[in-house]
Amino acid sequence: MSYLESLRVFVRVVELGSITSGGRDLRLSPAVASNRIKDLENRFGVRLLNRTTRKLTTTEIGRAFYDHARRVIDTLEEAEAMVSTFSSRPQGVIRLTAPLGLGRRLIAPLIPEFCEENPGVEFRLRLSDRNVNIVEDAIDLAFFLGEPTDSALKWRKIADAPRVLVASPDYLKANGTPNIPEDLAGHNCLLLRYPRSPEFFWTLDTNDGPRKMMVSGKFDTDDGDVLTNWALTGQGIANRPQYEVADDIKAGRLVVVLSETPPVSAQFGCLTPHRRLQDPKVRMFADYAVRELKKVF
Template identity: 85%
Template sequence: MSYLESLRVFVRVVELGSITAGGRDLRLSPAVASNRIKDLENRFGLRLLNRTTRKLTTTEIGRAFYDHARRVIETLDEAEALVSSFSGKPQGVIRLTAPLGLGRRLIAPLIPPFCKENLGVEIRLRLSDRNVNIVEDAIDLAFFLGQPADSALTWRKIGDCPRVLVASPAYLAATGTPGTPDDLARHNCLLLRYPRSPEYFWTLQTPDGPRKMMVSGRFDTDDGEVLTEWAMSGHGIANRPRYEVAEALADGRLVQVLPDHPPLEAQFGCLTPHRRLQDPKVRMFAEYAVRELRPVF
């Protein structure tokens, strides 16, 4: 492995806080990743990382070395992107992230055709309903429901995503159907929650404008598709993107609740760190995804 490749390992290990995680991100075993770090330390005769059984931190010189190594890697990536733009043949890895359900249904099917047309490109897709730090995790393109206000990112809208409140016919037969937003207070609301999650209320559309409704339930999850399964199984009311529950609504497994007071629409789009905007392979995938997904919305 070259010196530059060892630098990549070191940078990812520091960013992810773990030799195992850094190696996995670069498709290396923990042993190989650890050896690459040792090679760097032996090269300089200095310890770059402090390791304990529970924590990995940089030494003072390790932190300074990381700052310079990261800039070297970024400069190299930009140089490769420039060459790729002239050659017309995109090369390298694209790191994507998306929410679980949206990623499975909409993003994952786009990847094989794109890679078939661009043989020099590798795509690594990470799916999570939790908030992702796009810059720290070195994400090239993040598909997102909502519109974050992070000025370090560029937002490209793909479409509006209507949301609906849904429950099973069995649940509504047993508990009654809400007639007004205030009725939600006596229902088991199924919530998407995780540490620092914002979903402790639902914002519904009313004739007087958006209204925040404090909602609660006996259980929650960080996986949106689990919410849909719970709703279909008769456990409560869920707030879901319409496209995710369209089939269940059509075949009667779910019923729309409070159709005159739907949740606010979410915007669906992709986020890109400013420094990666000119990478042709990232730009190509973003344009391809926008073209393929806009008809869905």
């Protein structure tokens, strides 16, 4: 493996916090990734990482070396992107992230078709309902539901994604149907939560404008599909994107409640670090995905 490839391994190990995760991201075994780090340390005669059974951290020189190595990798990727502008066949890896349900239903199916037309492109798709640090995780394109707040990222809106409050007929029969937003206080609200999650309230769209309703319930999870399954089995009321539960509503498995004061629609779009926009393959996939996804909403 070349010195440059060892740099890539070191950068990803630092960013992901472990040799196993860094190696996996680059499709290397932990042993191979560890050897690449050792090769760098032997080359310079310094320790770059402190390793314990529980934690991996950079040494002082390791942190400084990471900053320079990251710039080298960024410069190389920008150079590769510049060269590829003169090629009719895009090459290389695109790293994507998306929320779990959205990624499974809408993003993952787009990738094979794109690769048929562009066989030189590879994808690394990471799905999570948690917030992802796009810059630190070296993400090229992040599909996103909500309000973007990071000005260092380029936001491209695709559509407004309506949300609905849903529950099963059995749950409503046993617990009653809420008629006004205040009735939610007497119901088991199924919540999407994870460390540092903001969801301890639901924002409803009322005649007087958006209104925050404090909600609570016995169950919470960091997986949106789990919320839908709980709602389907009669556990409570869930706040879900309409496209995710449309089939269940049509089939009568779920019932929309408080339809006159629904949750505020989420913005659906994609986020890109500004420098990634220089990469033609990222632009091509973003254009393709936006075009296809607009058909859904």
